[in-house]
Amino acid sequence: MGKDDDANKAGNAVSQGAESVGDAVDDAKDSPAVRAVARAGFVALGLIHLLVGFIALRIALGESGQADQSGAVAQMAATPGGVVLLWAGLVACAVLALYMASDAVMGWSGRSASKKLQKRLKAAGQAIVFAAAAVTFGSFALSRPSNSSEKSRTASADLMSSTPGTVLLVIIGAALLATAGTYVFLGITRRYEKNLRGKPCGPLGDAFTVLGVVGYCAKGVALGAVGLLVLIATAAHDPSQQGGLDAALKAFLQQPFGGWVLVFVSLGLMAYGIFSLFRSRYQRL
Numbered sequence: 001m002g003k004d005d006d007a008n009k010a011g012n013a014v015s016q017g018a019e020s021v022g023d024a025v026d027d028a029k030d031s032p033a034v035r036a037v038a039r040a041g042f043v044a045l046g047l048i049h050l051l052v053g054f055i056a057l058r059i060a061l062g063e064s065g066q067a068d069q070s071g072a073v074a075q076m077a078a079t080p081g082g083v084v085l086l087w088a089g090l091v092a093c094a095v096l097a098l099y100m101a102s103d104a105v106m107g108w109s110g111r112s113a114s115k116k117l118q119k120r121l122k123a124a125g126q127a128i129v130f131a132a133a134a135v136t137f138g139s140f141a142l143s144r145p146s147n148s149s150e151k152s153r154t155a156s157a158d159l160m161s162s163t164p165g166t167v168l169l170v171i172i173g174a175a176l177l178a179t180a181g182t183y184v185f186l187g188i189t190r191r192y193e194k195n196l197r198g199k200p201c202g203p204l205g206d207a208f209t210v211l212g213v214v215g216y217c218a219k220g221v222a223l224g225a226v227g228l229l230v231l232i233a234t235a236a237h238d239p240s241q242q243g244g245l246d247a248a249l250k251a252f253l254q255q256p257f258g259g260w261v262l263v264f265v266s267l268g269l270m271a272y273g274i275f276s277l278f279r280s281r282y283q284r285l
Helices: 002-030 032-060 069-077 082-106 113-141 148-160 163-189 191-195 202-236 244-254 258-282
Strands: none
Touching: 032 069, 032 082, 032 113, 032 244, 032 258, 069 082, 069 113, 069 148, 082 113, 148 163, 148 202, 148 244, 163 191, 163 202, 191 202, 202 244, 202 258, 244 258
16 A cells, blocks of 8 residues: 555656646746747748758859758858857757757647647657757857768768668658658648748738748758658668768759759749748747
């Protein structure tokens, strides 16, 4: 009997502790300051997409550059006041990543089990995206710049050295293709607007819609290219073919009419970047 009482007390203590943590997290998320910093994370992501699109457009026109997250942040670091941008991007993306992570762990408790799982998985994916951006900002802010392409190749080589790793790469490639299809679907149907709490009025609102549709579709094409490259590199057991977004975008130039496709994708990524700047105000949190 005594053991049962001790177990019940321990269970109640754990439950109360979890509730206290949950309440503290909810209080933090409701803080105007936390929400403002979290929304700034969308601004940081928008700037990254703008710069990736700009670099990709230059590549399409015959110039050189690194069209990925590292290349974009390197461009920010090279501007006057770049250090301030780097630290601001680090803080904003880190806070938004934590915000999304809390949703992934404790969010949507009142929904059905399937809906809750779907929402939490989406939040977890977004948390990973913003955490990766925060790490990139941090690496440049601390003068230890990372190279996204090289990291992709190194990680692929490590995974290809074992059967489970190879299977994981196939899963990652398939997941990227599925995500790409989702982005295109959301863009064409404008289903992404469900996550917005409104949009600008008049012509500005129409422009906002166009930016969202074009941006989502272009990002879907870019992610699809990355996923396809992962699967091709895995099938060939050649990690040198897997260079992340930069390699995927440059691969368009090797295809018929690929230059025009790269121009569309680069302009679309820039559109997604501008959309993200607006999104910082209108995204539901």
